Amino acid sequence: MRGFLVLGVLTALFTPFAAATPAGAAEDDTQAAYLAARLRENPVYVTDQLPREVPKSMTADFARVAKRTGVPTYVLVLPRQATYPQGLLGAVHDRLGEDGLFVVVDESSVTEAVAFGVSAPAEDALTVCLYELPYDAGPLREFEVFAEVIAQGGGKAAARADAARDKYADDEPAAMYIGSSDRENQSTLTGVLVTAVPLLILLLVPGVRRWRRKLRGGPARGKSADRRLPRWVTPAVALAAAVAIPFAAAAAFDQTTSSPSPRPRAIDLEARLDRVAEGLAEDPVYTDPESPRVLSTAQLTSLHGRIENFERSEGGGPVYVSVVPQLFEDESEGDEENFAYALHDKLGEDGVYIVADPLHGYIKVFNHGLRLDGLALLFDLPDSIAYGDDKADEAEDHLLGERLDALMTFLDKSPRTDEPETPGDPYPVTNPVTEDDLPSLFSSDFWPGLFLGLLAAGLLYGVLAGVLAVIGAVLRRRRPEPLSTESLPQTSPTEPALSYLRTTARIELRTLKADFESGEPGPTPGRTDSRPGDCLDAALLLLEGDPDRIDAADAATLVAVTVLARAGRAALAGKAYNRCCAVNPLHGPAVTRHHARVVAEGRQRRLLHVCGLCRDMAIAAPATLHTRVLTLPGSSPRARYEDAELLSVIPEGIRRLIEKAKETAHVA
Secondary structure: OHHHHHHHHHHHHHHHHHHHHHHOOOOOOOHHHHHHHHHHHOOEEEOOOOOOOOOHHHHHHHHHHHHHHOOOEEEEEOOHHHHOOOOHHHHHHHHHOOOEEEEEEOOOOEEEEEEEOOOOOHHHHHHHHHHHOOOOOOHHHHHHHHHHHHHHOHHHHHHHHHHHHHHHOOOOOOOOOOOHHHHHHHHHHHHHHHHHHHHHHHHHHHHHHHHHHHHHOOOOOOOOOOOOOOOOHHHHHHHHHHHHHHHHHHHHOOOOEOOOOOOOOHHHHHHHHHHHHHHHHHOOEEEOOOOOOOOOHHHHHHHHHHHHHHHHOOOOOOEEEEEOOOOOOOOOOOOHHHHHHHHHHHHOOOEEEEEEOOOOOOEEEEEEOEEEOHHHHHHOOOHHHHOOOHHHHHOOOOOHHHHHHHHHHHHHHOOEEEEEEOOOOOOOOOOOOOOOEOOOOOOOOHHHHHHHHHHHHHHHHHHHHHHHHHHHHHHOOOOOOOOOOOOOOOOOOOOOOHHHHHHHHHHHHHHHHHHHHOOOOOOOOOOOOOOHHHHHHHHHHHOOOOHHHHHHOOHHHHHHHHHHHHHHHHHHOOOOOOOEOOOOHHHOEOOEEEEEOOOOOOOOOEEEEEOHHHHHHHHHOHHHHHHHOOEEOOOOOOEEHHHOOOHHHHHHOHHHHHHHHHHHOOOO
């Protein structure tokens, strides 16, 4: 009798511990302990939760790179939010009991690295990865650069980090991969070129020949000097272009994928589902060991009790709770319904499948084969349970324990049905094997591009034909009319010859003087620029009052005379001309101010007054704007116009140029 009494006491004492055992929540069963145990088995641990970006089969690749560091290296590849707890690497190191370089890699990059007991420039390596690599380089490529910098040692690593920070602080490296929209643009461009280029060849070559014959006054048809090439050459060249362009485009646009991620294998896509299904087969509550713990021992014990009560209740049944992250990079593409459907398929057991995300705090419920109202579970589940409130958002555990308890209360009260209900197939997710594949260059938008090429060729031919007609009419004029303020063209070469500057200055000054002598108009309302008389006087002062001295003037003086004359002509016409383009004064009046890069070296920009064309280039191709800066003849290499003392004031405006001209002529 006494033995039975002792046995009863012992049974009563150990019952709570037995109830807690299925929950798997021993005091040392933490995220850090689990990860340390995995690193003890293999110094590189790759999660099975990121098969779309970092398949578990890449473990060997990371291990191969880790050996290049030259120090013991432990690598954890985990979802980004799973590494948020402060001091995770320190806790893993303490439990592992080994010194070395501990590195955390997420789905896109190397995020953290700490050296324990070894010398390794971890911070410099992280800095190099941040600045040297584009955002889409991928985790393996980043880890390769990280290991390379670690192997260089402290001094070289620090210098490389400083250089990367200086070089890429304001300009990120170009992306390594293109997206589907980029491929569509490439397909359209290829289609346009395939039809536009051959068609333009067929249209322009005969058209130019006819234009040249008309310009020389020869016959439009018949024998001429243009018949030096056989007639079949033009169609042959057009055909060759039509054939060569697709091959050239295929070589230039040779990208086949939009991501550095390798194609996952079937074992990669099934690994996490198998792990969770095996866990649920032993225990109805499975908590992800790779994620921070969100359920205490007491909460797990209570949840097990609630599940047992629901299973015994009328219309109830088994409940399977998966406390597992739902990520866009996982096998289910972050879709809880697909995840629950796959678990039900693997377990082969009907029941309520609850998916609770320990990282985001979401809870979703799916009924498979129980007499529960599926619509009620879908639409009547309170938001405070499914998504949590503000208090849950602020809590590290998202109050999942309390919300799961509330969910069990909701299930207890949920309406029963006469027959078991089973949801239909979930919406399919993107195929993880082919989701990063780019479409063929000659698909989708390639065919509309062919039609656009026909339109573009016709439009361009019409424009060129009109331009050639105007040029031909101008060149055939035997008695050109005198140049006037309205008809004088304003050309603006970047590297003008001295003869060009002399001719332009002479014509501009002569036109201004003639128009001015015909009668200067009064001030135009709202006009703030210089009067034409001031511009004319300043130009003549630079020539010592004699226009014939243009032939003896230097390049800087000729440019100044041209700018002043054009400003005076604009004033006569009542047009504002306060400032000219600071990139090339011969471009004409400035229309706006813009940050412009006008030197080839460096990336420094200046806020300058620029013309419309220079503004457009500063926006579309800022690195080439310096090629439009005016240079002066007379030196090798040619000097920029700003280097001349007289022209250095041009960016300050026409009024300042007039004052500088007077200073040069020693006139107060």
